[in-house]
Amino acid sequence: MTAIERAERMLRRSSFFMALGLVLMVAVYVRALRFTPVEATQGPAQKIYYIHPPSAWVAFLAFGIVGVCSLLYLFLKDPRLDRLAASSAEVGVVFTTVVLITGPIWAKPIWGTWWTWDARLTSTLFLWFVYFGYLVLRSAVPEPGRRARYSAVLGILGSLLVPFIHVSVLLFRTLHPKAVFLNPEGPGLPGPMLATLLFSLGVFTLFFFGLVTHRYAQATVVDARAAAEADDAR
Amino acid sequence: MPDNSAYMVVAYVAAAVLYGGYAALLWWRTKKLKR
Numbered sequence: 185m186t187a188i189e190r191a192e193r194m195l196r197r198s199s200f201f202m203a204l205g206l207v208l209m210v211a212v213y214v215r216a217l218r219f220t221p222v223e224a225t226q227g228p229a230q231k232i233y234y235i236h237p238p239s240a241w242v243a244f245l246a247f248g249i250v251g252v253c254s255l256l257y258l259f260l261k262d263p264r265l266d267r268l269a270a271s272s273a274e275v276g277v278v279f280t281t282v283v284l285i286t287g288p289i290w291a292k293p294i295w296g297t298w299w300t301w302d303a304r305l306t307s308t309l310f311l312w313f314v315y316f317g318y319l320v321l322r323s324a325v326p327e328p329g330r331r332a333r334y335s336a337v338l339g340i341l342g343s344l345l346v347p348f349i350h351v352s353v354l355l356f357r358t359l360h361p362k363a364v365f366l367n368p369e370g371p372g373l374p375g376p377m378l379a380t381l382l383f384s385l386g387v388f389t390l391f392f393f394g395l396v397t398h399r400y401a402q403a404t405v406v407d408a409r410a411a412a413e414a415d416d417a418r
Numbered sequence: 419m420p421d422n423s424a425y426m427v428v429a430y431v432a433a434a435v436l437y438g439g440y441a442a443l444l445w446w447r448t449k450k451l452k453r
C-alpha cells in the first residue's frame with residue numbers, strides 16, 4: 185500500500201470519528217440543556233459550563249501535543265511529527281476561539297462585564313495569538329524544512345503558556361473562578377452536573393481526535409502527492 | 419433565579435457554528451483533495 189493510499193484510508197476512518205463526534209456533540213447539547221438541572225445562583229447561563237471548560241481542556245491538550253511533537257521534531261526531523269503538530273495547532277486555535285467567545289458571554293451576566301484584563305483571560309488571548317501566528321508563519325515559509333524548524337520553536341514556546349494559564353488563577357487575583365473539577369478536595373459539583381461535564385469532556389476529546397486525525401491525513405495526502413510529483417519530475 | 423437564558427443560547431449557538439463550520443471546512447478540503 186502506497187503512502188497516498190494509507191493517507192486516504194486514514195481520511196475515511198477519521199471522517200467517521202468526526203461525524204460521530206458531531207452526533208455526540210448534539211447529545212451533549214440535549215443532555216446539558218434539557219436533562220441537567222439549572223444552577224440556582226447563576227441561572228441558565230451556568231450551563232455554558234458544559235461547553236466552556238471542555239473546549240479549554242481540549243485546547244490545552246492540542247497545544248500540549250504541539251509542544252511535544254515540536255520538541256521531538258527538532259531531534260528526530262520526522263515530517264510526521266511536524267504534520268501532527270500543525271494539525272493539532274489548527275484544531276487548538278478553533279477550540280481556543282470557542283473558549284474566548286463563550287467565556288465573555290458567560291462573564292457578562294455573572295461578573296457584569298464581558299472582559300477583564302486579568303492573568304487568566306489575558307494569557308488565554310495571548311495563547312490564541314501565538315498559535316494564530318504559528319499558522320500564519322507556516323503559510324509564509326514555503327521551504328518545508330525551514331518551515332518545520334521555525335514553527336517547532338514557536339510551537340514549543342507557545343505550549344509553555346499552557347501550565348502558566350492553568351495555575352494563573354492561583355498565582356494572581358482574578359475574577360475567574362478556580363478549578364471546580366480539578367480540585368484537590370474533589371469536584372465540587374452535584375452528581376447530574378458532574379455526569380454532564382464528564383460526558384462533555386469525553387465527547388469533546390473524541391471530536392478533537394477525529395478533527396486532528398482528519399487534518400493530519402489531509403496533510404499527509406498533500407505531502408505524499410508533492411513527493412510523488414517531485415519523483416516524476418526527476 | 420436570574421433569567422439569563424439568552425446568554426446560554428447565544429453561547430451554545432456560537433460554539434455549534436464554530437465547530438460545525440470547521441468540520442464542514444475539513445470535509446470541503448477533503449472533497450477538493452479527492453478531485
